[in-house]
Amino acid sequence: MTTHTRPIALGPRGRLAWRRIVSSLLHALGLPFLLLGAWGLWSTFSANRFFPSPLTILGALADTWIGPAFVEDVLPSLYRLAIGIIVSTAVGIAAGTVIGLFRWLRELLEPLLEFFRAIPPPVLIPIGMLLLGITDTMKVVVIVSGAIWPILLNTIEGVRATDSVMTETATSFQITWWERLWFLVLPAASPRIMAGVRQGLSVALILMVISEMFGSSSGLGYRIAYFQRNYLIAEMWSGILLLGLVGIFLATVFGLVERRVLRWYHGIREVERA
Amino acid sequence: MPDRSTLLRVEHLRKVYETGAGSVEAIGDISFTMNTGELVCIVGPSGCGKTTLLKCIAGLLPPTSGLVEMDGAPVTGPTPAMALVFQEYGRSLYPWLTVRGNVDLPLRHKKLSRAERDKLVTDALEAVGLRHAARSHPWQLSGGMQQRVAIARAIAYQPEVLIMDEPFAAVDAQTRADLEDLVRELHATRGMSILFVTHDIDESVYLGERVIVLSRSPTWVQEDLTIDLGPERDQVTTRALPRFTELRTHVYEQIQRAKRGEASAPRPTR
Incomplete structure (x- = not known):
């Protein structure tokens, strides 16, 4: 009986695998394309000039950002974002480890940390402008002042x-002591640390844009605000689209790093689920 | 045996935990000695402070009073002369390291060359039958294999005494029998001194050359029993011996008396 059923059973299984791939692709991309289509349809009939059609925006994306604007606005933004992320991660993990390891330090600093964390980082921009001027340093300080908290607090929790x-x-x-730090404390805390970094990344992106919207002469945030003030609506939307792409890029890179660093962690969870 | 010298001496050990609600006397007065090359089992009713005793012996907990001596020198903290195998293998092995990395980690601070370290690790993994799994991660292995990794780590550390805290309490019965035979084998072929704590009476009689029966808390040594079953032991034949049954019945009765608190008060210094 098995000899008869086997070829029949294999056929649908191969087709099933195909169908699964297609259906997961449809699931992932279906809704975005549906929305895009609806938007395109709506924008062709609507007279509202604040919502240009997706094709216009795509065109503007290529025209606006490929060329000198890439060097003048996109690269400086990405540079500040990168420095901000690197500094928040390094300082957050280092300080979080020290604070997490020593109980007295933790008890001493905890109320203070809670207070600083509660301050919305954008309010630091006026202060930063006063103290540091409209400089890259000011913008990086603003990014760090927001992105560091989830990393710092998660590291403290993880180490503790x-x-x-x-x-x-x-x-x-x-x-x-060093072996313990390197082979025990940090790896044990790494799932928490990575969760903190993930939160920190999105905060950093937000603060990058905001820090550029206040008195700045370059950067994505500046450029988007500029387009908005000058009624360059398609260009403005294309800037927002580009920001979204930067966000997706960050998430992808983070995902790759996370899978590498936390391979053991995901492995354990897979074993537990099986 | 006459050529055996005293390896470990525990004298009038007492441990009192100070808690918010007052003090709890976990260990009353424990004294015993262990010779080089011996396999000693400690068995007692649950909650009698076996783990506390081990932690005091291993220098992880300071005793309230009394003395632990290793080779004639007092133990005041963790020492390279002892290696521990914990009951919770899942929490004692580091999941981010491979099997090899776990066994190798305690050797890093020993002043050994890379080649010497590699040899120790390979040899230890060989001894527990896990050479093929060196590159796996602990969580990819079964519970029994994970505990073998923990044993390999302790062997590679080259201690004078191997201290095992209810190491097989969390594995199934068949794995347990295999691991018991592994302990017997390490003792027989490598001449390792092993201090083995368990709550399983059969296990203590099957494994030990001596069984130390503890009373209930506050704990003292209720009996120090020599197990005259000979060096060659086998899961089937040894356990079927009338002498084995006698000994396990004896230990069982002692434990029951300990639970009821009927046993006599601590004897004066032996």
Whole structure:
């Protein structure tokens, strides 16, 4: 009986795999394309000039950002964003580890950290402009002042919550302080740290734009505000689209790094689910 | 045996935990000695402070009073002369390291060359039958195999005594029998001194050359029993011996007396 059913059973299975790929693609891209289509249809009949058709915006995207604007606006923005992310991640993890390791330091700093975290970072822009002028440093400081908190607080939590048996194991084998930090504390905290970095990235992107909208002469945020003031509506929308693309790019790069760093973590979860 | 020298001496060990609600006396007065090359099992009713005792011996907890001596020198903190195997293998191995990385980690601070370290790790993995799994991660292995990794880590550390805290309490019965035989084998072929804590009476009699029966908390040594079953032991034949049954019945009764609190008060210094 099996000899008869096997070829028949294999056929649908191969087709099933295909169908699954197609259906997951449809699921992922279907709704965006449907919305785009609806938008395009609507914009051709509507007289509202604030919502140009998707094709106009795509055209504007190519015309506006490929060329000198890429060097004058996109690159400086990305540069400030990159520096901001690197500084927040480095300082957030380093400070979070130190604060997480020492209980007295944690108790000393916790109320202060809660207070600083509660301040909306954009209010630092006027202060930054006073102290640092309209400079790259000011913008990076604003990005860091917002993006660092999720990283810092998650690192503190992660470091603090190191498993007691793992710690006892390290103690009983007389593992040195540095080895303990590198092979126990940081890896154990890494899922929390990565969750913090993920939040930090989106905050950094928001603050990059906002810091450029206030008195600035370059950058994506500046350019979008400029287009808006000059009624260059399609160009404005194309800037927003570009920001979305930057966000997707960041998320993709983060996803790759995360999968590499947390391979063991995802592995355990897969084993537990199986 | 006459050529055996005293390796570990525990004298009048007492541990009192200070809590907010007052003090709790976990260990009353424990004294025993262990010789080089011996396999000693410690068994007691649940909640009798076995883990506390081990932590005090291993230098992870300071005793309230009393003395732990290793090779004649007092133990005041963790020492390279001891290696621990914990009950919770899942929390004792580091999931981000491979099997090899886990076994290698405690050797990093020892002043050894790369080649010497590699040899120790390979040898230890060989001893527990896990050479093929060196590149796996602990969570890819079964519970019994994970505990083998923890044992390999302890062997590679080259301690004078291997201390095992209810190491097989969380694995299934068949795996458990295999792991018990592994412990017997390490003791027999490598001459390792092993201090094995368990709540399983059969296990203690099957494994040990001596079984130390603890009373209930505050704990003292209720009996120090020599297990005269010979060096060659086998899961089937040894466990079927009348002498085995006698010994396990004896230990069982002792534990029951301990639970009821009928046993006599701590004896004076032996």
